[in-house]
Amino acid sequence: MDTIHYFNKIVKELEHSAPLISSDEAETLFCHIVGAKKVFVAGAGRSGFIAKSFAMRMMHMGIDAYVVGETVTATFEKDDLLLLCTGSGETKTLTAIGEKAKTVGGTIAVVTLSPLSTIGKMANTTVTLPGAPKDQDGSHHETIQPMGSLFEQIMLLFFDALILRFMHHKELDTNKMYGKHANLE
Ligand SMILES: O=P(O)(O)OC[C@H]1O[C@](O)(CO)[C@@H](O)[C@@H]1O
Numbered sequence: 546m547d548t549i550h551y552f553n554k555i556v557k558e559l560e561h562s563a564p565l566i567s568s569d570e571a572e573t574l575f576c577h578i579v580g581a582k583k584v585f586v587a588g589a590g591r592s593g594f595i596a597k598s599f600a601m602r603m604m605h606m607g608i609d610a611y612v613v614g615e616t617v618t619a620t621f622e623k624d625d626l627l628l629l630c631t632g633s634g635e636t637k638t639l640t641a642i643g644e645k646a647k648t649v650g651g652t653i654a655v656v657t658l659s660p661l662s663t664i665g666k667m668a669n670t671t672v673t674l675p676g677a678p679k680d681q682d683g684s685h686h687e688t689i690q691p692m693g694s695l696f697e698q699i700m701l702l703f704f705d706a707l708i709l710r711f712m713h714h715k716e717l718d719t720n721k722m723y724g725k726h727a728n729l730e
Pocket residue numbers: 589590591592593630631632633634635636679692693694
């Protein structure tokens with residue numbers, strides 16, 4: 546099978562996934578982000594890349610957004626939102642970050658495959674996405690892709706959809722947002 550055949554298979558997997566996402570959970574996350582003073586995102590590995598791409602777009606919309614662990618990241622405070630992006634909900638570094646945020650008193654949101662995980666239970670609000678766990682643990686999963694790829698793709702598209710929701714809410718368009726795009730690159 547050639548590459549484009551696989552590309553089409555991936556698109557089909559994504560099409561099947563969209564109806565499995567809760568609009569109510571998405572709207573609740575939207576409201577938390579709108580209500581937060583600052584928004585912090587964290588994720589490990591590929592989940593972390595997706596989290597970063599969402600932080601970048603939030604910045605383009607004028608939201609005070611940070612990636613946990615970067616040198617220019619601000620102080621997390623009680624009016625802030627921490628958004629943890631984790632398929633398993635068991636990644637140790639993220640658990641530690643969530644525990645610290647809890648002691649500060651801010652709000653924790655998680656986007657995950659596993660709402661009953663350690664991080665899922667710690668969160669104030671959860672968006673459950675479909676996909677397969679990264680270990681694909683021997684049971685049947687609706688994907689031909691390795692490890693957490695389907696979850697990671699769904700998370701990217703979910704965040705891009707959330708950005709469109711914000712753009713509508715804030716009456717933004719791509720030109721206004723491009724005005725905030727980095728020009729030293
Ligand atoms: O999304 P989780 O379960 O926190 O796991 C993150 C890990 O999974 C991966 O995204 C692989 O699927 C890795 O890049 C990363 O180490």
